[in-house]
Amino acid sequence: MNTLVDNVVSGMGGMPPYGLCMDCNAEQFRQLIRFMATPAEAEGQ
Numbered sequence: 001m002n003t004l005v006d007n008v009v010s011g012m013g014g015m016p017p018y019g020l021c022m023d024c025n026a027e028q029f030r031q032l033i034r035f036m037a038t039p040a041e042a043e044g045q
């Protein structure tokens with residue numbers, strides 16, 4: 001998770017730094033990554 005957040009902040013390949021969200025903080029990136037990594041049927045579990 002820390003590596004994924006670092007890669008979002010720094011930018012990676014075709015992804016721009018901060019994923020273009022300059023106002024987002026690390027905790028918000030963690031929550032977004034957790035959301036993206038959670039299958040829809042498992043949401044809320």
Ligand code: HEM
Nearest residue numbers: 003004007008012013014015016018019020021029032033
């Ligand atoms: C806040 C919004 C975003 C978050 C949280 C996010 C998150 C991530 C994460 C966790 C990865 C995987 C990094 C890794 O493999 O270590 C990734 C990869 C990637 N993202 Fe994003 N992303 C965001 C916005 C964007 C946007 C706006 C774009 C395009 C304009 C983008 C394009 C990409 C691409 C192309 C990759 C693959 C990078 C590579 O492996 O070369 N992302 N993103």
